[in-house]
Amino acid sequence: MNHYEVTFVIDPVLSGDEIKTTASTYQSLLKDQGCDIVHVNEMGLRQLAYPLNKKSSGVYYCIEFTSPVGSVIGKAELALRRDERIMRFLTVKLDKYGIKYNEDRRTGKISAYKKKESKKKPSDASGSEVAAAAPVAPPVEIIQPEPVIEAPVVMAHSEEE
Amino acid sequence: MATRDDIKFLSNPTLGQQRKKYCRFKKYGIKYIDYKDQEFLLQFVNEQGKLLPRRITGNSLKYQKLVAVAVKRARHLAILPYVTDLLK
Numbered sequence: 001m002n003h004y005e006v007t008f009v010i011d012p013v014l015s016g017d018e019i020k021t022t023a024s025t026y027q028s029l030l031k032d033q034g035c036d037i038v039h040v041n042e043m044g045l046r047q048l049a050y051p052l053n054k055k056s057s058g059v060y061y062c063i064e065f066t067s068p069v070g071s072v073i074g075k076a077e078l079a080l081r082r083d084e085r086i087m088r089f090l091t092v093k094l095d096k097y098g099i100k101y102n103e104d105r106r107t108g109k110i111s112a113y114k115k116k117e118s119k120k121k122p123s124d125a126s127g128s129e130v131a132a133a134a135p136v137a138p139p140v141e142i143i144q145p146e147p148v149i150e151a152p153v154v155m156a157h158s159e160e161e
Numbered sequence: 162m163a164t165r166d167d168i169k170f171l172s173n174p175t176l177g178q179q180r181k182k183y184c185r186f187k188k189y190g191i192k193y194i195d196y197k198d199q200e201f202l203l204q205f206v207n208e209q210g211k212l213l214p215r216r217i218t219g220n221s222l223k224y225q226k227l228v229a230v231a232v233k234r235a236r237h238l239a240i241l242p243y244v245t246d247l248l249k
Contacts, residue, residue, distance in 0.1 A: 007197065007238060043197065049242035058239065062197065090238055097192035105195075113201035 001066050003038075003099050004073065008080060008089035009058035012045060022085050023061045029079060030065050033072040038064040039106060052087045064094075064102055182219030186227075194227050196234035202241060205232060208249050210242045 006026070010019050027037055043060035052058060067073075073091055080089045094102070104110045185191070195201065205213055205220075205228050212232055215225045235241040242248065 009238065046240075048239035049236075049245070050239055052239055060197075060238075088238055090234060092196075092234070095193075101193040101195060113198055 001068055002070065003064070003066050003094040004091060005062060005064045005094055005098070005102070006076065006080075006089060006091045007060065007062045009048075009052065009060055009087040011053070011085050011087055012055060012057050012059055014085060018085070019059050022083070023063075026076065026079070027063060030063065030067075030072065030076060033067070033075060034069070035065045035067040035072055038066060039102070040064075055087070058087055184219055184221040184224060186224040187221055191224075194224075194231040196231040196238070197240065199235065199240050202228075202232055202235055203249065206241065206248065208247060210236075210245045210248050 008026075010022050012019075014022070023040070023042070027040060030037060041062040041064070043062060045057055045059050047057050048055070077089070077091060080086050092098075101110065186194075205218055207213055212229055215222070218225070218228075220228060232241060236243050
């Protein structure tokens with residue numbers, strides 16, 4: 001049983017429902033191939049670091065799944081590549097630390113890294129917060145790092161078009 | 162005149178000394194570097210979005226390689242830029 005994670009960026013021009021159906025298409029596709037969906041992380045509408053298809057934002061989704069065979073990946077990636085609604089995708093095989101990290105993220109043991117206010121010098125302030133792993137309140141950003149509360153929030157962006 | 166006890170340093174003697182660098186991943190037991198965490202990865206790139214050398218970050222070789230992979234994955238997904246100015 002291998003653990004994989006596929007992240008993709010959906011075109012933000014689509015309506016909220018279309019974005020949702022796009023994401024669920026790939027969930028059902030993976031299920032049909034005999035995969036178990038572990039978790040679906042809706043990262044929501046985010047600004048892109050550089051334009052993709054002349055668009056400056058995108059809706060991020062991350063599906064974590066286990067598969068008994070590796071041939072699923074090729075089929076899923078072919079479907080993603082043919083889909084015009086998908087702007088970018090990346091499939092990654094997770095090692096044991098990656099699986100544990102994602103689990104801890106879900107249960108709230110690890111929160112997303114937040115920049116520290118100048119309590120210490122910036123050179124050595126880094127990293128300690130991640131290790132502390134205290135479930136602090138999520139940072140106010142476009143992304144919603146807590147997967148539990150995500151689902152209702154994400155689609156609120158789509159009314160802008 | 163002044164005895165040895167009275168001699169004060171004109172400047173702070175620890176001022177020029179370098180703090181020992183360390184690998185934050187080893188120190189805090191971080192085993193996995195998430196390519197989706199933009200804020201975290203920003204610590205390992207400079208203003209132009211280039212990877213910082215180990216010389217500066219203090220990462221051990223093992224984790225520097227993992228950082229490099231994570232940054233490259235983030236660039237592909239447009240979480241981090243390939244080239245830019247004034248990133249920070």
